Amino acid sequence: xxxxxxxxxxxxxxxxxxxxxxxxxxxxxxxxxxxxxxxxxxxxxxxxxxxxxxxxxxxxxxxxxxxxxxxxxxxxxxxxxxxxxxxxxxxxxxxxxxxxxxxxxxxxxxxxxxxxxxxxxxxxxxxxxxxxxxxxxxxxxxxxxxxxxxxxxxxxxxxxxxxxxxxxxxxxx
Numbered sequence: 021x022x023x024x025x026x027x028x029x030x031x032x033x034x035x036x037x038x039x040x041x042x043x044x045x046x047x048x049x050x051x052x053x054x055x056x057x058x059x060x061x062x063x064x065x066x067x068x069x070x071x072x073x074x075x076x077x078x079x080x081x082x083x084x085x086x087x088x089x090x091x092x093x094x095x096x097x098x099x100x101x102x103x104x105x106x107x108x109x110x111x112x113x114x115x116x117x118x119x120x121x122x123x124x125x126x127x128x129x130x131x132x133x134x135x136x137x138x139x140x141x142x143x144x145x146x147x148x149x150x151x152x153x154x155x156x157x158x159x160x161x162x163x164x165x166x167x168x169x170x171x172x173x174x175x176x177x178x179x180x181x182x183x184x185x186x187x188x189x190x191x192x193x
Contacts (some may be wrong), residue, residue, distance in 0.1 A: 025100035025109045034103070035060065042069060046122070048168075050077040050191045055112060067098070068112045075105040077191065082108065084163075084193040091161035093154055094186045113186065118173045122189065130174065140180040147183045154187070166192045 026034030030186020040057035047053070051072035058067045072078040078101060086098045096111035119135060130137050141147065151170075158165050171188035175181040187193065 023107075024074070024103050025107075027100060034100070037109070039069065048175075048189075048191065050074070050081075055114075058109065066112050066114070066193075068110050070108045070110065072106075072108070074108050078106050078108055081190040084190040087161070088158075088163060088187055088193055091163060092157055093161075093163070095189055095190075096186055099190070108190075113171050113173055113188065117175060119176055120171050120173055120188075122168065122171045135176050136179055138174055138181045140181075141183045142180050143182040147185075151185060163193060169193055 022036035023040055024034035024036050038059040040059065042054035042056040045053040045055055045068065051070050053070045056067060056069045058065050062078065070078075070081075072081070078128065082101045085095060088095050089099075096113070098111040101107070102107045102109070105187055119129070119130060159191060165187065166189075169187050169192065170185045170190045173184040173186070
C-alpha cells in the first residue's frame with residue numbers, strides 16, 4: 021500500500037511511495053526513528069522514517085525544517101510529512117562513503133558500525149568555521165541549535181577523516 025508524503029502540511033497531494041521493512045535506529049522523547057527502504061516509482065532508496073507520538077510534534081518538526089531551510093541552514097535534502105501528520109520521511113546521512121552520526125545515537129558510534137575510530141580530523145579548522153557560520157545564520161533567524169540537532173558525517177574506514185555536518189533533528193530546533 022502506498023503512503024503519501026508532501027513538503028507541506030496543507031499542501032499538494034504529495035508523492036505516493038511504498039515503505040519497506042523498517043530497522044530501528046533510535047528513540048527520543050517525541051518519536052522513534054527507523055531506517056527503511058522506500059520505493060519511489062521504479063527506484064529503491066534508503067530513507068529515515070520518524071514516527072512521532074503526537075501529530076503536533078511532527079507538524080512542529082516540519083515547520084522547524086522549513087524555517088531552517090528558508091534561513092539558509094544546512095539541512096537534509098528531503099523532509100516530508102505523511103497524510104496522517106504523524107510520520108516524517110527524511111534523507112539518511114549514510115552513503116557509500118560516509119557514516120552519519122547523531123549526538124544521541126544510543127551506542128551507534130563508528131565502532132557500532134564496525135568502522136575504525138578517527139585518529140585525526142583532516143579539516144578541523146574549516147569544520148569549526150562552517151559550524152560557527154551556521155550558528156550565526158541560526159541566531160540571526162532566531163533559531164536555537166540544540167545539542168542533539170547536528171548530525172556529523174565521517175568517511176568510512178579512514179583514520180584521517182574530514183568532518184562535515186547537517187542540522188538533522190528538527191524536533192527541538
